[in-house]
Amino acid sequence: MKDMKVAPSLLSANFADLKSDLEKINQSEADWLHLDIMDGVFVPNISFGFPVLKYVAELSQKPLDVHLMIVQPEKFIPEVKALGAMMMNVHYEACPHLHRVIQQIKEAGMKAGVTLNPATPVAMLEDIIMDVDMVLLMSVNPGFGGQKFIPNTFKKIAQLREMITRCQASALIEVDGGVNVQNAPLLKKAGADVLVAGSSVFRAPDMGEAIHQLKNAE
Numbered sequence: 001m002k003d004m005k006v007a008p009s010l011l012s013a014n015f016a017d018l019k020s021d022l023e024k025i026n027q028s029e030a031d032w033l034h035l036d037i038m039d040g041v042f043v044p045n046i047s048f049g050f051p052v053l054k055y056v057a058e059l060s061q062k063p064l065d066v067h068l069m070i071v072q073p074e075k076f077i078p079e080v081k082a083l084g085a086m087m088m089n090v091h092y093e094a095c096p097h098l099h100r101v102i103q104q105i106k107e108a109g110m111k112a113g114v115t116l117n118p119a120t121p122v123a124m125l126e127d128i129i130m131d132v133d134m135v136l137l138m139s140v141n142p143g144f145g146g147q148k149f150i151p152n153t154f155k156k157i158a159q160l161r162e163m164i165t166r167c168q169a170s171a172l173i174e175v176d177g178g179v180n181v182q183n184a185p186l187l188k189k190a191g192a193d194v195l196v197a198g199s200s201v202f203r204a205p206d207m208g209e210a211i212h213q214l215k216n217a218e
């Protein structure tokens with residue numbers, strides 16, 4: 001079986017003691033660190049911004065997987081690049097000129113991901129799948145951690161895997177929202193490559209063990 005990547009989502013960390021949580025992530029088997037940026041417009045919540053993330057980026061030893069839940073995300077390509085981000089994910093629903101935004105992210109030297117809300121069909125990616133490094137499927141409505149996984153995501157993973165295979169594309173499939181040790185084996189079986197996990201990691205009694213279990217989901 002292929003290796004499952006795990007990206008803990010900092011949104012569920014203890015913001016009063018971010019340094020200690022980041023050290024635990026650094027010492028864990030986590031592959032990436034997932035950073036959720038919200039603007040209170042595209043989603044009904046505000047998380048953290050670039051002044052905070054500057055310090056997070058300095059402390060993190062994991063590649064940064066940045067998930068922008070904001071309108072006009074292309075305006076912040078330089079800021080995301082300045083963090084040293086490995087991957088910049090923008091929402092399909094926030095980008096009327098998605099092809100241009102994907103090119104701009106790549107020109108800035110980052111990998112480019114496109115994110116779909118739960119109600120957006122996978123078929124909308126037919127004409128961009130060859131250009132993206134990753135598709136991030138939201139398995140909850142974006143804006144908050146700790147929500148319940150939407151089971152329709154399994155069907156979307158399978159549809160996306162079929163599209164990637166048919167088009168001979170190389171995009172990774174990342175799943176974000178309500179991911180835990182119970183559904184991780186099913187997500188892997190359905191075709192996911194990367195699991196984002198917030199509350200199931202940061203609220204676990206042993207963060208390192210929770211990450212280990214997600215990575216080894218069978």
Ligand SMILES: O=C(CO)[C@@H](O)[C@H](O)COP(=O)(O)O
Pocket residue numbers: 009010011012034036067069140141142143144145146147176177178179196197198199200
């Ligand atoms: O993008 C988001 C939420 O909008 C996520 O990355 C959450 O942070 C995942 O948290 P859990 O659902 O795993 O608690």
Ligand SMILES: [Fe+2]
Pocket residue numbers: 009034035036067176196
């Ligand atoms: Fe996210």
